[in-house]
Amino acid sequence: MRMTDRDLEGWTVLFDLDGTLVDSAPDLIGTLNRLLVEEGLPPVEMEAASTLIGSGARALLVHGFEAAGADVERARSEALFERFLVDYAGHIADGSRAFEGVVDTLERLKARGAVLAVATNKRSDLSELLLEKLRLRHHFAAVVGPDRVSARKPSGAHLVEAVRTAGGDPARAIMVGDAAPDAQAARDAGMACILTTFGYTPVPVEDLGGDVLIDAFEDVEEAIDGLLADFYVSRALRG
Template sequence: MIERDLEGWTLAFDLDGTLVETHEDLVGTLNRMLVLEGLPPAPMESARELIGGGARALLKHGFELAGALSERAASAELFDAFIADYIEHIADHSAPFEGVVETLETLAERGAILIVVTNKRSDLSELLLGKIDLTRNFAAIVGPDRVSARKPSGCHLVEAVTSVGGDPGRTIMIGDAAPDIGCAKDAGVPSIGVTFGYTPVPMEDLEPDVIVDAFEDIEEAVDMIVVEHYVTRALAGV
């Protein structure tokens, strides 16, 4: 029987580039928008780093990469077309990273509350996670539309945690890019940075508390942070 030694802890996960490899479907939709506008498609691998700031930012950066003016990318018509296309293709290629399913199940069995804290719209996040059968693992899926401010604001994380009865003082943020590590720092929460996601900035430069190269290593990183938390409290006589 697994010991429930993580009860009282909330683990907040970013979505794109942390839990799920989504770049093929996101860039696929971007490229269909570019082709419709008579522009060259973005190379699949080089466009990975465009992901992370949401659909509007992806469109803007994609159009700039194609050498086009960003004004068209900002149009409501194009944004609506992007969302409609993405919904149709949201899980054509997207899948959990290796080790995600097993690690989430183990962390949940150990008593942790698991949530998703993402800059992807909540309805799109729920649709994606439902199609790849990950929804059952999470107490909440919290996009920017369900909080007062999006990552990198710490409000996104704190409000998501408190919405499920969690304690921000016993929370860990896990993510792949600057908005994730930034929101953890803003909220005063420790963070785990993964190196297999979409950040254009090296994870070492973002300075999370722990860096991991594989999702399977997250459980050990969580344990390190939890032990340090309790040691610090004990030394402080709390």
Template sequence: MRMRDLEGWTIAFDLDGTLVETAPDLIGTLNRMLAARDIPAMPVEAAQHLVGHGALALLRHGFQEAGAAWDEAGAPALLEEFLADYLANIAVHSRPYDGVVETLERLAARGALLCVATNKRTDLSVALIGALGLERHFAVVCGPDRVSARKPDGAHVREAVAMAGGDPARAIMVGDGAPDVQAAKGAGVACVVVTFGYTPIPPADLGGDVLIDRFGELEAAIAALVADQALRRASKA
């Protein structure tokens, strides 16, 4: 039997670009809205950097980059249109990255609490996670509407970990972009950065503690970070 060596630790995950490749469905919704206004579609690879800052930011910058007029006064109605279409098509092409399910299962078997800290609205996050059959892995799914401040504020990570029943002093953030790294730093926790996500900034320049190229590398990265914290605590004793 595997020793529960991660007992007492909480791993907080970003969602889009970290656990799940969501760009095809998010950009699909954006493109249907553009097409309805006779504006050319954006290729997924040209727009995936827009993912990860929330639906309104994706919509605003997506319209602007496509050359469409953006009226901030009309943003609420456009956002509702976007969210309705996206919810109806939330898992058409979105899939967990290779190794996600197996890694989550192994981390849980080793005693880790798992949660999601995402800038995607909670109801959309829960719908996506449920559609992909991932809900059993997480103690809580925490979008920006469930916390006092969204990423890049550290409160998002601290409060998500606390809602999961974990200790914010023994937590690790896993993400793909600047908001994840900045939130981890603000919460005083280490951050593992995946290199396959949606950041427009090179992953190596984000300032995370460890970079991984595949989800299968996450366990080793977490073990190294946990060991490092144990050494630092021992040196202070």
């Protein structure tokens, strides 16, 4: 069978976390709403806030305060941000779940020889905690948040350094994400990019410039095969 051929040996596949591997909106918005209620403000609707998840906790807090017509300067305070992180760490996997097909797909890619890593703008310790809680951490050679690189997504440096941390070659790497920072970082790093249509993005995913769009995580493997076919054809044509 193909999955035992090790035909992905030498390739690294990078994954964004929130909105790509894991549907983490329930717990992120849950933390946001608990803090808003503590501040005497109304909670936000899940759908309204979920597209901001890729922008981080600070953007979520600002959105919550803006939606309530409250002073956004309070939303930007370090004390509130720290409260957000503490609450979130305590509820990080209450409702969050891996998207359907994630485990099987990761296992197949590893069986074919690919090195897998996570490149996320979520802090590394929180990312690892979430992956451990969901029993996904062992699939990845590295989990690389913004605190472990010289520049975060959308900088390509994040992806390049993540690949190297995992022991891979940045010239043979593919990014799988769901939002603009993923697509921009891949473009900056000269990597191909697969984008999910089920993630968290305020901009239509069709407008982000990904090389391939997928509607289900199970489609990642086929998308990778297509990109690699193009890679080897182009290399052959260059002689």
